[in-house]
Amino acid sequence: MRFAVIGGDRRSALLCTLLLQDGHKVHSFALEQAPLPAEIPKDGCLQTCVYSADCVILPTPAEAGGFLHAPLSEESLSMDALIEALWPGQLLCGGRLSEKSRQAALREKLSVADLMCRADFVAENAALTAEGAISLLMAESQRAIRDSRVLILGFGRIGKPLALRLAALGAQVSVAARSAADRALAAVLGLRPLAIGQLEGLAGDFDFIVNTVPAPVLSEAALCCLSPDALLLELASPPGGFDRRLAENIGLHVRTAPGLPGRYAPHTAALLLRDAVYGAIREWEE
Amino acid sequence: MRFAVIGGDRRSALLCTLLLQDGHKVHSFALEQAPLPAEIPKDGCLQTCVYSADCVILPTPAEAGGFLHAPLSEESLSMDALIEALWPGQLLCGGRLSEKSRQAALREKLSVADLMCRADFVAENAALTAEGAISLLMAESQRAIRDSRVLILGFGRIGKPLALRLAALGAQVSVAARSAADRALAAVLGLRPLAIGQLEGLAGDFDFIVNTVPAPVLSEAALCCLSPDALLLELASPPGGFDRRLAENIGLHVRTAPGLPGRYAPHTAALLLRDAVYGAIREWEE
């Protein structure tokens, strides 16, 4: 097949290479600063890049504020201009496309596949985020995971693999979740369940705190009770689970980790992207 | 406190003893055939039993066809008559009360707590069911769990702990689920995900098949592909995941296991009941 890979970070660059290795024809655009194999042209103009493509691949997430997410390019490209350049019948893949972009693409008679609607892609990325979080905790602390006391906030797609893997590494893992069903599942899987309301009283007991909930769950009072030696890791998108500025002001060790899959394990993250694209193509062809 | 335990199976009888051991006063009714400590009266009439009770405990499930579930009693007691005999202000606990019974109880100014609405009770019972299922597979087969090929149908409250525990015992566990998100979670947790549509082609590869889905998931065609040596365990309520009669007609080894917690581990099942009742009382008192 013929692919046009447009914008994105290191994962998109690695994706180009993986597609090439599978025997596909690949053009790139808005990846000027990425190292790419010589066989993959860095087209000077968008039209050249997409001209004969069967499938156009945007990043995950694809856009911010109406512009393509393209950290490895100097130019900024509006999603409107981008979509207008595409050809009817092409498959447009990308993550978290805005509704506006999706509608525009459909008007241009494109097929649209949002990779973030693929359950396996989302779950595999969450698992990769969980593993990256473990790597961060290991690297950023002078303390071992084994026998440490860990609090995981949230028991969703990231929280589940994160909590279970940390427990397998010998940590004492508590899981705070708002849903009683999530807490009950955590208990059944051998983890210690906590209600959000219990956190203030217990916050001082943890060496590592990892938030996965994109909503305030760790109150100011709870933050102030944390051990000064604790490491606090924020995995959720803003606003996140706690007031980061406050946390830093009271001297806590805080780390945030946006885009963890691509930064922690770009090779694996690119493989996940490739598999998601292939999955989208299979469904498109059916 | 003063409890009236009415109807139910061996779990209810054990519950009486546990409540007594905790220092409570306990009366029983419709448990004539259960062995009970001498301190617990088997009241001859319902009114005597409930007269001074703070909390009235019915079985889980509480009723069938409008009548109390009371396998250890010769008499049949309608839920209407039962609820009419209770006193305003009493707490009525039980599992899966019908909406009709609940409304009747509220009209009598009773407080009502359905134990099956307690997430922890439901999850703990599911985990106990999962463990009982493992015990059954072990007891009913001439084959070890380790290195066996197991298919779990469904990845809900029972499926999750069941699949993970079997994998920990060394089985090769496949999970078939209708939801793509469930399949993706199964994959992330190290299990092999299957779509329902894949079952026909793969059904012959399993030594153990356990259904947890209360809806047909194993088609006639898939049933006919199962290995004749396989053991097929039905954990879901009727209609269950497959046509049991057909399965038996084609010579498959089929086991059903209703009420597994109470039959497999009555002591633990009674402890779960007691904890759920105490939880309901705590919330009632608040």
Add this chain to the structure above:
Amino acid sequence: MRFAVIGGDRRSALLCTLLLQDGHKVHSFALEQAPLPAEIPKDGCLQTCVYSADCVILPTPAEAGGFLHAPLSEESLSMDALIEALWPGQLLCGGRLSEKSRQAALREKLSVADLMCRADFVAENAALTAEGAISLLMAESQRAIRDSRVLILGFGRIGKPLALRLAALGAQVSVAARSAADRALAAVLGLRPLAIGQLEGLAGDFDFIVNTVPAPVLSEAALCCLSPDALLLELASPPGGFDRRLAENIGLHVRTAPGLPGRYAPHTAALLLRDAVYGAIREWEE
């Protein structure tokens, strides 16, 4: 190849069938009471059975008090007479052959392979014993494994998989071992290590006690401290880890489980036997 399967229990009978299914020629002797496929002769005399065999398979263990272990036969056959009937160049397989039998076989110019010298066979049987022990604990108790407090005596070939699998099922597992290195390994693997000397003080805290050590480790004083509700399982060969008579006299629930692999999972046990025989043949042919 041509096999003569002589003596043994149900595992030997199943082994006959497995060998036949693999396309071998199989004769049997001293298995009169075993159900066997019609293609496998139950020879009336030993000489007929072994006449053209390449490999002669005795049970595991092969003998007791100088006589073949043959619970499915009415006759008793001395090992001397048996070995004398074999032909030079045949491979004699069996488990725990006495030194006397081994020497006699070598004098007859037989090749001898003691299956109990095969590390994989021994380890796999130990793992099967561990799984069978879990099945027994499940079947014999009214209590679930999950959240139960288990004491494993010994951390060798059976103790390791037993302890780790019970922990994976959610039990709180303590391991008592004489060797400090074994205790340290148990701790590293997430189990609670105990010295033998600590048992008297802690014995009352356990729901399940499983002994795997063939030497007294549970003193009379420790036995007397056990909870009257506890289940005590003896897996070691006599004399075992405790005074069984005393244990029963003081009202403890005691189970012994000799030959657990064959009784718990005869099919899997026979597969292990077959693989061990094939392994012995491969080494013999080299």
Add this chain to the structure above:
Amino acid sequence: MRFAVIGGDRRSALLCTLLLQDGHKVHSFALEQAPLPAEIPKDGCLQTCVYSADCVILPTPAEAGGFLHAPLSEESLSMDALIEALWPGQLLCGGRLSEKSRQAALREKLSVADLMCRADFVAENAALTAEGAISLLMAESQRAIRDSRVLILGFGRIGKPLALRLAALGAQVSVAARSAADRALAAVLGLRPLAIGQLEGLAGDFDFIVNTVPAPVLSEAALCCLSPDALLLELASPPGGFDRRLAENIGLHVRTAPGLPGRYAPHTAALLLRDAVYGAIREWEE
């Protein structure tokens, strides 16, 4: 108690602080470049440091080539001079003391406790090394652990926790061991056992290779078969499990990791040291 902590790396410095926090009196020597709390004197002369000490703590390992291991000091101190400065009746703790030093200490009527003779200290350090190795694999590769193919060479004190933890993180773990019993145990614990002789044929299949065996196990031929993308981690002391120079010459990614506990998790490593010292003191007092 009064402690003299002499020489050592960051772990020794942290140990000083931990002892102080427990209320002990601590002097230090040959730790000039370590940051220490103000309450802990950095004595200018050895005699002052040890004068009133009950227990003298040397590093682990204590010495190299007859001289104290003191990387945070500019001076070099011979073990002879050191031991001569101590007082009869003092307890001398340290790791891997040479036989010569031990004899000299006994002649000076010191009590000697080699921490590396403590099974729990050795096992806990091995587990910490295993965790540190996982952290290294995570940090040094662009690939996730999950679904990666890992080869662990050796199944001893480091290999066991390392292999089991990697498997829990979702890796496909193969264990190569010289002992058939170790391989059989690995199989029973769900890992893939390999004989050393199989490595040449399979070496190309792994993403991560970790050696724990202090003897050549990975032949030149096997090295040459490794995937060029593989990461090769050496945990064993020299000579290690493979020819490092050759490995680098053929372009493999090689990492060595001496003293991993202290570098990966100095806080936890110091806690282990402290617990080992306290254990040695308890036994000394008995």
